[in-house]
Amino acid sequence: MKLLYVIGSLLAGIASAHLDMISPCPRYSPRGVNCPAVPSGQSLDYSMSSPLGYNEPLCKHTTPFPTPSATWTAGQSVTVKLAPGGAPHGGGHCQFSISYDGGNTFVVLYQVLKQCFGADQSQRDFTFT
Numbered sequence: 001m002k003l004l005y006v007i008g009s010l011l012a013g014i015a016s017a018h019l020d021m022i023s024p025c026p027r028y029s030p031r032g033v034n035c036p037a038v039p040s041g042q043s044l045d046y047s048m049s050s051p052l053g054y055n056e057p058l059c060k061h062t063t064p065f066p067t068p069s070a071t072w073t074a075g076q077s078v079t080v081k082l083a084p085g086g087a088p089h090g091g092g093h094c095q096f097s098i099s100y101d102g103g104n105t106f107v108v109l110y111q112v113l114k115q116c117f118g119a120d121q122s123q124r125d126f127t128f129t
Helices: none
Strands: 003-006 009-012 021-023 070-073 078-082 094-098 107-112 125-128
Antiparallel strands (some): 009 094
16 A cells, blocks of 8 residues: 655635644644654744735745655545634635645645534544545
8 A cells, every 4th residue: 555645735715714734744834743844944934824815826835844744544534633723714615635746736635615613613623534
């Protein structure tokens, strides 16, 4: 069975939400859990929970970690965790995707439409296969 090496990416289609993923560790996250070392010449991104601007790419950082931030086996359940707190602004759409080519293209693994964070805005863990 092939192992899937993934640098976690959270593509949140929420225009004004202020949330960030902490596990698996997204590239350059200062709050991520079990993050590899930041690549030489790069620095932590302290604006991870800021919404992307109109012309910003979906993957702000294209230099990958020197080692994978997570490794899964095909068919294994994956849990993505968002940081507590933040400002979900009434819900929204969440899409969890991976890239096999350094952020040029993405494959959607799981998505939640409308109430991504639940009716009471408290959902922060998402498990899918």
